[in-house]
Amino acid sequence: DQEQRHRKKYLDLIMNDKTRDTFITRSKMITYIRRFFDEKDFIEVETPMMNAIPGGATAKPFKTFHNDLDMELHMRVAPELYLKQLIVGGLERVYEIGRQFRNEGIDLTHNPEFTTCEFYQAFADVYDVMDLTEELISGLVKHVTGGYETKFHTQHGEEYNVNWKAPWKRIEMIPALEEACGEKFPPGDQLHTQETNDFLRRILKKVNVDCSPPLTNARMLDKLVGEFIEETCVNPTFITGHPQMMSLLAKYHRSNPGLCERFEAFVCKKEIVNAYTELNDPFDQRLRFEEQANQKAQGDDEAQLIDETFCQSLEYGLPPTGGWGMGIDRMVMFLTDNYSIKEVLTFPFMKDDRQDKPRMAAEVVGIEPMPEEGIHKATSSDTIDGDNNNNNCRQYGVPISTLSPDLWRIRLQANLAYTSKRCSPATYAPRGAFRASSAASIDASSSSSSPLGSLSRTIGGARAGNQAKTTFWPETSSKAAGYWLLGSAASVFGLVVFGGLTRLTESGLSITEWRPVTGSMPPRNFEDWNKEFALYKSSPEFKQLNSRMGLDEFKQIYWMEWIHRFWARAVGLTFALPTLYFVARRRVSAPMAAKLLGITSLIGFQGFIGWWMVKSGLKDDLFAPGAHPRVSQYRLTAHLGTAFLCYVAMVWNGLSILREHRLLANPNKSATELQTLASPQLRRFRRSVAALALLVFCTALSGALVAGLDAGLIYNEWPTMGGGSGALNNLSQSVLGGSLAPPAKELFDPWYSHTPDRSDVYWRNALENPSLVQLDHRILATTTFTAVMALWAYSRFPRPVRTALPAPARKAVTAVTTLVWLQVTLGISTLLYLVPVPLAAAHQAGALALLTETIVLGSRVWVPRRAVRLVARRVAE
Numbered sequence: 001d002q003e004q005r006h007r008k009k010y011l012d013l014i015m016n017d018k019t020r021d022t023f024i025t026r027s028k029m030i031t032y033i034r035r036f037f038d039e040k041d042f043i044e045v046e047t048p049m050m051n052a053i054p055g056g057a058t059a060k061p062f063k064t065f066h067n068d069l070d071m072e073l074h075m076r077v078a079p080e081l082y083l084k085q086l087i088v089g090g091l092e093r094v095y096e097i098g099r100q101f102r103n104e105g106i107d108l109t110h111n112p113e114f115t116t117c118e119f120y121q122a123f124a125d126v127y128d129v130m131d132l133t134e135e136l137i138s139g140l141v142k143h144v145t146g147g148y149e150t151k152f153h154t155q156h157g158e159e160y161n162v163n164w165k166a167p168w169k170r171i172e173m174i175p176a177l178e179e180a181c182g183e184k185f186p187p188g189d190q191l192h193t194q195e196t197n198d199f200l201r202r203i204l205k206k207v208n209v210d211c212s213p214p215l216t217n218a219r220m221l222d223k224l225v226g227e228f229i230e231e232t233c234v235n236p237t238f239i240t241g242h243p244q245m246m247s248l249l250a251k252y253h254r255s256n257p258g259l260c261e262r263f264e265a266f267v268c269k270k271e272i273v274n275a276y277t278e279l280n281d282p283f284d285q286r287l288r289f290e291e292q293a294n295q296k297a298q299g300d301d302e303a304q305l306i307d308e309t310f311c312q313s314l315e316y317g318l319p320p321t322g323g324w325g326m327g328i329d330r331m332v333m334f335l336t337d338n339y340s341i342k343e344v345l346t347f348p349f350m351k352d353d354r355q356d357k358p359r360m361a362a363e364v365v366g367i368e369p370m371p372e373e374g375i376h377k378a379t380s381s382d383t384i385d386g387d388n389n390n391n392n393c394r395q396y397g398v399p400i401s402t403l404s405p406d407l408w409r410i411r412l413q414a415n416l417a418y419t420s421k422r423c424s425p426a427t428y429a430p431r432g433a434f435r436a437s438s439a440a441s442i443d444a445s446s447s448s449s450s451p452l453g454s455l456s457r458t459i460g461g462a463r464a465g466n467q468a469k470t471t472f473w474p475e476t477s478s479k480a481a482g483y484w485l486l487g488s489a490a491s492v493f494g495l496v497v498f499g500g501l502t503r504l505t506e507s508g509l510s511i512t513e514w515r516p517v518t519g520s521m522p523p524r525n526f527e528d529w530n531k532e533f534a535l536y537k538s539s540p541e542f543k544q545l546n547s548r549m550g551l552d553e554f555k556q557i558y559w560m561e562w563i564h565r566f567w568a569r570a571v572g573l574t575f576a577l578p579t580l581y582f583v584a585r586r587r588v589s590a591p592m593a594a595k596l597l598g599i600t601s602l603i604g605f606q607g608f609i610g611w612w613m614v615k616s617g618l619k620d621d622l623f624a625p626g627a628h629p630r631v632s633q634y635r636l637t638a639h640l641g642t643a644f645l646c647y648v649a650m651v652w653n654g655l656s657i658l659r660e661h662r663l664l665a666n667p668n669k670s671a672t673e674l675q676t677l678a679s680p681q682l683r684r685f686r687r688s689v690a691a692l693a694l695l696v697f698c699t700a701l702s703g704a705l706v707a708g709l710d711a712g713l714i715y716n717e718w719p720t721m722g723g724g725s726g727a728l729n730n731l732s733q734s735v736l737g738g739s740l741a742p743p744a745k746e747l748f749d750p751w752y753s754h755t756p757d758r759s760d761v762y763w764r765n766a767l768e769n770p771s772l773v774q775l776d777h778r779i780l781a782t783t784t785f786t787a788v789m790a791l792w793a794y795s796r797f798p799r800p801v802r803t804a805l806p807a808p809a810r811k812a813v814t815a816v817t818t819l820v821w822l823q824v825t826l827g828i829s830t831l832l833y834l835v836p837v838p839l840a841a842a843h844q845a846g847a848l849a850l851l852t853e854t855i856v857l858g859s860r861v862w863v864p865r866r867a868v869r870l871v872a873r874r875v876a877e
Contacts, residue, residue: 056080124322188258485654633708
């Protein structure tokens with residue numbers, strides 16, 4: 001009866017010599033390990049078994065309760081954090097052999113309480129520890145067995161011949177997984193991202209491996225390692241190259257970003273050792289703890305909490321340290337050929353096997369209670385000593401003077417058993433006790449003596465307020481959303497340029513009906529083409545301008561407009577559907593979700609304005625003699641302006657998301673960068689960039705008025721505009737041979753006024769008179785050019801500005817300057833050559849490119865308040 005062997009170990013020891021030999025071997029192993037470390041000048045220490053915060057390993061802890069302190073505590077899951085604090089204190093070589101407690105499953109290799117050995121050595125790294133591991137374990141095997149080869153039998157009868165002699169095999173984790181799964185894994189510094197999470201889910205499905213939730217990146221990688229790497233490790237093998245997110249306390253790899261300096265030793269497909277170069281950067285450590293907190297929020301009960309005491313100790317300086325941990329029980333299993341951990345534990349944990357309700361002590365000895373009193377359970381006032389002894393005995397209907405010593409002992413045991421049951425931790429542990437005690441310990445640790453104490457207190461109030469809020473939105477938006485926004489912006493850029501081509505080729509009025517769904521399909525046969533052509537023949541544009549156009553020519557302009565409309569619908573769908581996905585799946589922050597929905601609404605409004613613009617070119621009054629069949633310049637400008645707004649919103653928010661991720665990747669460096677950007681020297685520069693962006697936008701809109709009125713087809717000269725009068729024009733005539741502006745009578749023609757008192761003559765000429773519209777555009781373009789050159793000079797010559805301006809911002813200024821020169825060249829060429837289609841299209845694209853680079857420049861010098869708060873929180877936490 002194997003169960004009785006483990007329940008009654010004393011009988012097992014009496015009957016089975018193998019059991020006694022196992023425990024004798026276990027004792028020899030522990031003695032050897034102690035002697036090994038003692039001879040290398042290590043100091044054996046003892047650390048607390050009960051902790052306010054369970055740390056040092058990714059495991060679910062046991063909880064207990066301290067009645068006097070009214071404080072919830074946890075049985076330790078690992079001694080690591082305490083041992084490293086001893087290294088900080090100057091004990092440069094320490095080790096501990098002791099019990100750990102983890103509230104996890106029980107199987108052949110796991111018991112809720114088990115024995116480990118951990119050591120920490122200052123001024124050593126993972127490679128030193130790897131060599132020490134081979135020396136220790138190979139020597140241990142030789143000491144216990146007399147050689148380096150052993151046999152091990154599994155539960156299913158498999159026999160493994162294990163050679164423990166050094167050196168051991170070494171396997172890199174990610175390359176091995178790539179070979180096993182047949183796919184290239186993301187680079188190390190991307191393994192923590194949501195994109196990698198999606199990739200790993202796909203890989204699990206591909207290789208038909210199940211992973212229990214929550215499906216965090218760390219858990220899925222660990223599952224793949226267990227399936228494809230650990231299963232190959234029969235002889236001692238080191239698995240190296242772990243991602244940082246799987247190794248909360250390990251130091252980042254010195255040459256591979258995203259990985260850490262860690263190894264796990266496996267024998268017979270089971271882990272026996274875990275070791276790494278210890279992380280000694282307090283800022284990085286806080287970020288790792290925060291990542292664990294995120295995993296805990298996703299439902300991972302084994303994720304660790306933030307240990308403020310440990311983080312504070314790192315601020316005083318942990319030297320480069322190698323850390324190591326080994327399971328004693330599992331090593332005993334391998335060296336004694338026992339596949340069950342119960343065989344190597346003197347008293348393994350066993351499930352309670354009682355089926356019936358236990359009998360009371362009075363029932364055991366056959367005491368009959370008095371009918372009028374009976375036997376009742378003790379109350380909080382019941383005691384077993386002092387004046388209450390007689391009362392307690394009367395509960396059983398027996399005077400104390402008649403109780404024999406044996407009956408009194410049974411009575412005492414029964415009362416004690418019930419009292420202990422009533423006062424158990426499960427009964428009296430308040431749910432909020434741990435939270436309150438943790439908060440108290442955190443507040444206590446943030447003392448004035450801590451280097452980060454003042455910074456922690458600075459944002460402490462805000463952090464406490466934030467913890468009280470419950471939100472389903474992530475703190476930051478997914479990187480995928482940022483790239484998608486920039487991709488959508490690129491599509492809008494192309495659509496705007498193509499829309500300009502439809503205006504230049506006069507194709508915009510070739511489709512005379514608005515059919516959002518059925519209009520998405522072009523004519524498919526000769527009859528359909530004739531129907532479309534017949535509709536166009538009834539339009540003012542055909543009657544007035546294209547009355548001699550044939551079907552083949554109509555097809556050319558029809559396809560131009562059809563592609564434009566289809567492209568616009570595609571932009572709308574490829575933005576609206578991903579927006580719903582990102583918002584519904586909480587892949588973006590709450591502010592970003594509102595912005596995405598706003599952009600989606602703006603795109604819908606843009607489509608409405610597009611049709612509203614086309615309708616203005618189909619009105620019946622355009623059939624009148626002298627009328628020019630074209631769309632309203634007001635609606636064209638509104639259409640283009642809305643497209644520009646959509647584009648700018650996509651670019652700005654996409655850059656903001658990516659910038660936020662870049663800042664949070666290294667918050668300490670980012671804090672310095674943001675502090676530089678917030679300096680007073682750059683305040684005026686930022687305002688100048690904002691003003692320049694507005695100026696470029698207005699110049700582009702004035703260009704839309706020029707296109708809507710065909711104002712580029714008059715005064716095709718530069719820099720003069722006819723023969724105006726006035727002192728300035730007289731001077732320009734003498735120098736340039738022409739006037740800089742047409743005559744005032746031409747610029748403010750009363751013919752454009754619609755009111756008897758001519759009160760609207762100025763603004764109507766400014767928006768409807770082609771001469772004044774072209775002059776306005778020239779003035780705005782010249783002002784934009786001058787402003788860009790002034791900004792370039794301001795970024796180069798004042799020393800404080802040049803010093804404070806980041807290198808990416810200086811590059812953006814250079815790009816803006818280059819684009820404005822190109823844009824001026826295109827504008828003048830377009831004018832001089834009577835607006836040829838290629839030059840005019842390039843000029844419109846140049847305007848949007850100049851606006852884009854100005855927005856990029858703004859994103860590089862702007863101080864994002866939300867990102868500042870997030871960076872400050874990361875640095876402080």
